[in-house]
Amino acid sequence: MRESPSTGTRPVARPAPLRQAVYDALAELIANGTLRPGQHLVESDLAEYLGVSRQPIREALQRLQGDGWVELRPAHGAFVHTPTEEEIVQLLGVRSVLEAYSAHGAAQHAIPADIARLRELQAAGEAALAADDARGLVDANTAFHSYLVHISGNKVLADLISQVERRVRWYFMPTALPRGTDAWAEHASVIAAIADGDAECAQRLMRDHTERTTEFYRQDAVTPAQAPVG
Amino acid sequence: MRESPSTGTRPVARPAPLRQAVYDALAELIANGTLRPGQHLVESDLAEYLGVSRQPIREALQRLQGDGWVELRPAHGAFVHTPTEEEIVQLLGVRSVLEAYSAHGAAQHAIPADIARLRELQAAGEAALAADDARGLVDANTAFHSYLVHISGNKVLADLISQVERRVRWYFMPTALPRGTDAWAEHASVIAAIADGDAECAQRLMRDHTERTTEFYRQDAVTPAQAPVG
DNA sequence: GGCGGGTACATTGCATACAAGGAGCGTTTA
DNA sequence: TAAACGCTCCTTGTATGCAATGTACCCGCC
The missing domain is CATH 1.10.10.10 (Winged helix-like DNA-binding domain superfamily/Winged helix DNA-binding domain)
Structure with missing residues (x-):
C-alpha cells in the first residue's frame, strides 16, 4: 500500500x-x-x-x-443475497473496529504529504456536501477511508475493509445525506489527530465517528437504499 | 450463530x-x-x-x-501465496482487533450455558498443554476463539475471523508451544470478564492477549511453521 | 375433491474441445 | 561471441456438450 x-x-x-x-x-x-x-x-x-x-x-x-x-x-x-437488518448492524460494527484500527495505523505512519492529501479529500467531500452531490459525496467518503488504510500500509486490513466497504455501499445507497455535515466534521478531527501523530486519539475519534453512523442508521433508516454515508 | x-x-x-x-x-x-x-x-x-x-x-x-x-x-x-514477514504482522494486528471485538460481543450476549462451554474448552486446552499435545492445543485454541465469536452472534465477524484464522494457522504451524501456558491463563481471564458481562474488560483483555502473541512472534519466530498459537 | 405418483422440464455440475497468448529456447546473423 | 529474431510448446481463457439431479406440473387414483 x-x-x-x-x-x-x-x-x-x-x-x-x-x-x-x-x-x-x-x-x-x-x-x-x-x-x-x-x-x-x-x-x-x-x-x-x-x-x-x-x-x-x-x-x-x-x-x-x-x-x-x-x-x-x-x-x-x-x-x-438478501441482507437482513441484523446483518447490516453486524457489518457496521465490524467496519467500525476495522476503520478505527485503520486510523490508528494511519496516525503512526502518515507523512506530511499524506496529511495534505487527506485535507484535499476532505475539501472534496465538503464541496460535494455543499453541492448536494450525493454521488460525489459517496465517492469522496470512499476515497477518504480508502486513503486512510492506504496510509496505514496494512494490506491485509485494506483487503478486509474493501470487502466490508463494498457491502456497506450497497446497503447505503447514495440517496440520502442527512448525516453528511456531521460526518465530515468528524473526518476533520480524525485528520487533525493523525497530523498530530496521536494514534490512540485518531482511533478513538474514528470509532466514535463510525459508531455514530451506525447509531444514526439504527434509529432512522430501516430499508437499504436510503441511508447515509459516513 | x-x-x-x-x-x-x-x-x-x-x-x-x-x-x-x-x-x-x-x-x-x-x-x-x-x-x-x-x-x-x-x-x-x-x-x-x-x-x-x-x-x-x-x-x-x-x-x-x-x-x-x-x-x-x-x-x-x-x-x-508467499507470506512476507510484514504481512504476517499485519495479519496478526487485524486478528487482534477482530478478536477483541469478538470478546466484546461475547460478553454482551453470553448466557450461562455459554460460560460453561467456554470453561470446558479452556479445560481441554489446558489438558492438551499438560500433555504437550501441540495438535490438540491448536485445535483447542481454534475451538475457543471460534466459540467466542459464535457467542457474539455476529456472522459477519465470524466470516472475517475464520478467513484470518485459517491463514494464521498456516503460518503458525502446530510445532512449538512455548507461549501456551501464558496464553491459556489469559484465556481464563477473558472468560472471567465475559462471565461478569464486562464487555469493555473482555475486549481489553483479549486485545492484550493477542497483542502479546503478536509481540511474542515478532521477537522470536521469524519463519513460519515454528511459531506459537494464541 | 384431495392426494399420490410419475413424467417431463429446467438447471446445475462436470468434462472435453478449441483458440489465444506468453514464455522459453534455439537458431541465425552481425 | 553476443544479441536479436522467430518458432515451438505450454498454459490459460473461453466455449460447448453431456449427464445427473432437483423441481414442478399434470394425470390418475382413492
Missing part, C-alpha cells in the same frame, strides 16, 4: 479478463437493484444477457459469493 | 460438491507444505493428480485466491 502507483506492472493495456468484466457487471446490477434480493440467477440467462458463455458467469458468481453478493446453494444455483 | 445446530436443513446426506473437495485438498496441500510458497500450480497437473477435470480445479483456485492461499496472475496462472 505504500508503493508508488506505478508499482503494479501494467505495460500498456491488459487483455481484459472476461470473468472480471462479468463480475463488475453483475455487482453493478445487484447494487443498483436491477437484480433484486432473493432473485434466482440462472447461469444460462446471464450468459445470454451478457453475451458470454456460462464459464465466466460461473467464475464470477463464485467470487460474488465470496464477497457476500450472492448465495450459492449447491445444485440450486445462485441467489442474490 | 445463535440458532440451534439443527437449523440448517441437511436431510440425510449431501451429494458432495466436487469443487469443495478440491478446495479442501489443495488448502491442505498448501498448509502442510506439499505445495511450497511461490510454486506454480498448473491446472492440468492438479486435475490429473486429483483425478478430476480442470473445471473444479479452476473454481477451487478462485476461492483459494479469495481466501489468500494463492495468487492468480491473469494469463499466468496460480501461484502459492
Whole structure:
C-alpha cells in the first residue's frame, strides 16, 4: 500500500479478463437493484444477457459469493443475497473496529504529504456536501477511508475493509445525506489527530465517528437504499 | 450463530460438491507444505493428480485466491501465496482487533450455558498443554476463539475471523508451544470478564492477549511453521 | 375433491474441445 | 561471441456438450 502507483506492472493495456468484466457487471446490477434480493440467477440467462458463455458467469458468481453478493446453494444455483437488518448492524460494527484500527495505523505512519492529501479529500467531500452531490459525496467518503488504510500500509486490513466497504455501499445507497455535515466534521478531527501523530486519539475519534453512523442508521433508516454515508 | 445446530436443513446426506473437495485438498496441500510458497500450480497437473477435470480445479483456485492461499496472475496462472514477514504482522494486528471485538460481543450476549462451554474448552486446552499435545492445543485454541465469536452472534465477524484464522494457522504451524501456558491463563481471564458481562474488560483483555502473541512472534519466530498459537 | 405418483422440464455440475497468448529456447546473423 | 529474431510448446481463457439431479406440473387414483 505504500508503493508508488506505478508499482503494479501494467505495460500498456491488459487483455481484459472476461470473468472480471462479468463480475463488475453483475455487482453493478445487484447494487443498483436491477437484480433484486432473493432473485434466482440462472447461469444460462446471464450468459445470454451478457453475451458470454456460462464459464465466466460461473467464475464470477463464485467470487460474488465470496464477497457476500450472492448465495450459492449447491445444485440450486445462485441467489442474490438478501441482507437482513441484523446483518447490516453486524457489518457496521465490524467496519467500525476495522476503520478505527485503520486510523490508528494511519496516525503512526502518515507523512506530511499524506496529511495534505487527506485535507484535499476532505475539501472534496465538503464541496460535494455543499453541492448536494450525493454521488460525489459517496465517492469522496470512499476515497477518504480508502486513503486512510492506504496510509496505514496494512494490506491485509485494506483487503478486509474493501470487502466490508463494498457491502456497506450497497446497503447505503447514495440517496440520502442527512448525516453528511456531521460526518465530515468528524473526518476533520480524525485528520487533525493523525497530523498530530496521536494514534490512540485518531482511533478513538474514528470509532466514535463510525459508531455514530451506525447509531444514526439504527434509529432512522430501516430499508437499504436510503441511508447515509459516513 | 445463535440458532440451534439443527437449523440448517441437511436431510440425510449431501451429494458432495466436487469443487469443495478440491478446495479442501489443495488448502491442505498448501498448509502442510506439499505445495511450497511461490510454486506454480498448473491446472492440468492438479486435475490429473486429483483425478478430476480442470473445471473444479479452476473454481477451487478462485476461492483459494479469495481466501489468500494463492495468487492468480491473469494469463499466468496460480501461484502459492508467499507470506512476507510484514504481512504476517499485519495479519496478526487485524486478528487482534477482530478478536477483541469478538470478546466484546461475547460478553454482551453470553448466557450461562455459554460460560460453561467456554470453561470446558479452556479445560481441554489446558489438558492438551499438560500433555504437550501441540495438535490438540491448536485445535483447542481454534475451538475457543471460534466459540467466542459464535457467542457474539455476529456472522459477519465470524466470516472475517475464520478467513484470518485459517491463514494464521498456516503460518503458525502446530510445532512449538512455548507461549501456551501464558496464553491459556489469559484465556481464563477473558472468560472471567465475559462471565461478569464486562464487555469493555473482555475486549481489553483479549486485545492484550493477542497483542502479546503478536509481540511474542515478532521477537522470536521469524519463519513460519515454528511459531506459537494464541 | 384431495392426494399420490410419475413424467417431463429446467438447471446445475462436470468434462472435453478449441483458440489465444506468453514464455522459453534455439537458431541465425552481425 | 553476443544479441536479436522467430518458432515451438505450454498454459490459460473461453466455449460447448453431456449427464445427473432437483423441481414442478399434470394425470390418475382413492
